[in-house]
Amino acid sequence: xxxxxxxxxxxxxxxxxxxxxxxxxxxxxxxxxxxxxxxxxxxxxxxxxxxxxxxxxxxxxxxxxxxxxxxxxxxxxxxxxxxxxxxxxxxxxxxxxxxxxxxxxxxxxxxxxxxxxxxxxxxxxxxxxxxxxxxxxxxxxxxxxxxxxxxxxxxxxxxxxxxxxxxxxxxxxxxxxxxxxxxxxxxxxxxxxxxxxxxxxxxxxxxxxxxxxxxxxxxxxxxxxxxxxxxxxxxxxxxxxxxxxxxxxxxxxxxxxxxxxxxxxxxxxxxxxxxxxxxxxxxxxxxxxxxxxxxxxxxxxxxxxxxxxxxxxxxxxxxxxxxxxxxxxxxxxxxxxxxxxxxxxxxxxxxxxxxxxxxxxxxxxxxxxxxxxxxxxxxxxxxxxxxxxxxxxxxxxxxxxxxxxxxxxxxxxxxxxxxxxxxxxxxxxxxxxxxxxxxxxxxxxxxxxxxxxxxxxxxxxxxxxxxxxxxxxxxxxxxxxxxxxxxxx
Ligand code: BG6
Numbered sequence: 113x114x115x116x117x118x119x120x121x122x123x124x125x126x127x128x129x130x131x132x133x134x135x136x137x138x139x140x141x142x143x144x145x146x147x148x149x150x151x152x153x154x155x156x157x158x159x160x161x162x163x164x165x166x167x168x169x170x171x172x173x174x175x176x177x178x179x180x181x182x183x184x185x186x187x188x189x190x191x192x193x194x195x196x197x198x199x200x201x202x203x204x205x206x207x208x209x210x211x212x213x214x215x216x217x218x219x220x221x222x223x224x225x226x227x228x229x230x231x232x233x234x235x236x237x238x239x240x241x242x243x244x245x246x247x248x249x250x251x252x253x254x255x256x257x258x259x260x261x262x263x264x265x266x267x268x269x270x271x272x273x274x275x276x277x278x279x280x281x282x283x284x285x286x287x288x289x290x291x292x293x294x295x296x297x298x299x300x301x302x303x304x305x306x307x308x309x310x311x312x313x314x315x316x317x318x319x320x321x322x323x324x325x326x327x328x329x330x331x332x333x334x335x336x337x338x339x340x341x342x343x344x345x346x347x348x349x350x351x352x353x354x355x356x357x358x359x360x361x362x363x364x365x366x367x368x369x370x371x372x373x374x375x376x377x378x379x380x381x382x383x384x385x386x387x388x389x390x391x392x393x394x395x396x397x398x399x400x401x402x403x404x405x406x407x408x409x410x411x412x413x414x415x416x417x418x419x420x421x422x423x424x425x426x427x428x429x430x431x432x433x434x435x436x437x438x439x440x441x442x443x444x445x446x447x448x449x450x451x452x453x454x455x456x457x458x459x460x461x462x463x464x465x466x467x468x469x470x471x472x473x474x475x476x477x478x479x480x481x482x483x484x485x486x487x488x489x490x491x492x493x494x495x496x497x498x499x500x501x502x503x504x505x506x507x508x509x510x511x512x513x514x515x516x517x518x519x520x521x522x523x524x525x526x527x528x529x530x531x532x533x534x535x536x537x538x539x540x541x542x543x544x545x546x547x548x549x550x551x552x553x554x555x556x557x558x559x560x561x562x563x564x565x566x567x568x569x570x571x572x573x574x575x576x577x578x579x580x581x582x583x584x585x586x587x588x589x590x591x592x593x594x595x596x597x598x599x600x601x
Contacts, residue, residue, distance in 0.1 A: 116145075119539045120226065121154040123219045127205060127241055128232035129159025130173065133260065137291075138232060139174045140181035141531035146194045147187060150536060153197070158218050160203045170200030185526065206240040212248040223253030226539050230258040239276030246280035258287045258538055261352050262343065263547075266563070267556040274549045287538050288547040292353040294530030294537075297488040297519070299545075301360045301462070302374075304486070304494070311484075312365070314466070316441045321481060324448045324463040324598055325357050327488075328455040330407060332578070333418045341419060344427040345399075349451040351559045355382065356547075357488075358447055361462055362437055371543035375551060382554035386436040393565035398574065398585040400430030402454040405578030412454065412578045428573045429453045432586040433562075434593075450586065450597065454578035459600035460488040478510040485514075485598065492527070493518040 124142070126134050139159075145151050159170050175195065179186050201215045219227060229245060231238055238259055245251050257277065264270030277286055292298055305311055314320070327349060333340055340348065359378035366373035388396050403414035415429050430452030437447060464484040472479035483497040495514035502509040519527075537545055574583035581587070581599060590596055 116148045116150045118150050118152060119536055121152040121220075122226040122228060122539045123156045123158070124228040124230060124535075124539075125158045125160060125215065125219075126230045126232055127160055127237075129170070129200065130161040130163060130165070131232055133232045134159065135173070135177035136181065137529065137531045138230065138535070140178045141529055141535050143178040143182070143191070143194055144185065144528065144532050145536060146197075147185065147190055151197075153193070155197055156218055156220070157198045158215065159198065159200045160205070160215065162202065162204045164202050165200050167198070167200045171195045171198050174198055205244050206237060210244065212244075212250075216248070216250070219250075225254060226541065227253070227255045228258060228535075228538050229255065230538075232260055235259075235262060235264065235273060238273050242277045242280040251280050251285075254541075255281070256285050256287055256538055256541070257281050258289055260289055262347060263288055263552045264556065265343070265347060267553060267560050270552055270556045274552065278549070283549060284541075284543065286546075286549070287543065288549075288552060289534055290352045290356050290547055291530040291534065292356055293545040294532075294534040295488060296527055296533075297486070297492045298357065298360065299533075301357075301486065302369075306365050315464075317443060317445045319466055320445055321465045321467045322446045322448065322593075322595060323361060323465065324450070324461070325354055325361070326449075326463075326598070326600070327354060327357075327451040327460040328458060328581075328600070329451075329453050330455060330458045330579075332402070332412065332415070332454050337419050337421075341421075341425055341427050345429055345431040345451055345453070346559060346562065350431060350433065350449060351555050352547075354449045354451055355555050355558075357462060358435070358449065361464075362442055362447070364441070369544060371546075372548075374544045375548045379548070379551050379554055380439075381437060382551065382558065384437045384439040384442070385558050386438050387558060387561045388433070388435070389561050389565050390568075393562060394569065394571075396434040396589075397562065397566075398430075398432040398583055398589055399428035399566065399571075400452060400576045400583035400586070401425075401427065401573040402429050402452075402578045403575045405454070405580060407454065407456075407579040414578065415454075426572045430455070430573070430576060430582045430586070432582065432589060434589060446593065448590065448595075448597075450582070452576075452582050456579055456581050457600065458490065461598060461600055462486040462488065463598040465595075474508055474510050478508075480510070480512040483512075483598075487600075491518065491520070493520070493522075 126138055128134060142157055175191060199218050203210050203215055231241055242257060264273050359381045362381045363377040366377045401415050405412060416425060419425060432450040435447045435449055466482040468479055468481045480499060485495045487493050494517050497512045497514050499510050500513055502511045534545060574585050576583040
């Protein structure tokens, strides 16, 4: 049975309270924390958006959303208690005559009490909303502001957001969410690395040949064409989620789990990433865009058909990158990053490929290197592939088999969604799983270099059929290095 320590009573205001993120993630996350007894009954949840709606109508919407997201854990009796916390205020936060007084009337006047402003809106509104909050006196005391990704679309726009928000809120009040950091398996990376004596001595260029980080999705655009077509896989996934996974895999051990210790170690990795510019982008990156194909046994549309726009689009829905970290620990060890939509199946893995033994005793074909596969989702767990002797007389044959640790078999507790953990961390004021301003900017600096090289090349993404492992060029990039992608089997 998992233990949940209740947080202090708090107020949370969700801007964009009727939007997709609120309905799919934020409201269900709060409801689940309520079910586990972590949220005190004197807390207050205020949804805000421009649409006119009564609090009762909002509660009805929230109920449907939480019911859909909860499945078997839905508890109608608990909902009746939880919905008493919920209110709705119609507000256009950027309008001169915005109704701040009604919003304030729901908040507790106590500068010690945590008050969270969650901006689940377009990033274009972040600065305006923060300035408005500042001007009506809602940025002091124990207030916090949560910013969803993407923080900008490049370094310049990210800086403008960071500076604008920073003019109102101090850095310790700003929580930049990357929901991958709230995933149980991602947090477990730190425990695996720094809670075991076994791995850390081997975790370097001395014993590791290369690392692969894959986040493969089988979904397509899911109605987000407007956002996605301006973004693409590099900005949508690599700049944040994949680089965060890379940082946790490659960073040095922090002195403590304090916010700044972990974040300081992560940023050192980002600073050590070798820029990929000019011709290097041709050799070290692959872009793809899915065309129509078959997923499972279902025909699916290509990206351009899903966009349903007349225009051609050269937005990448797949990207593979060979990254290098220039520091003492990792020099010469490639980190291959790969993410794509509409791929053969959904799997997110970090694969640590160890070097071959220096001298093989067992003959040709019997020297298979060790591999540690950390499965982030689905079927969370890890497998350490080791060599063993295949039983039987007549020669000595070696086989690579996994030592298998499945979370589902080891733990019977429900896996909380990443947002549940992150929202409670915001209330507690724990910043360690949130990105610092300089971290976001360092990630953009590296990504901007790549985008510049792609733009200068004028090349278009290579087509790949939906339901496959991505463009051929991605397999060829590995082939040139004498390696293969781990396809999660
Ligand atoms: C989001 C991206 O940040 O992460 C989406 O914007 C992507 O495009 C999603 O589908 C993947 O998250 P998860 O938790 O489903 O792996």
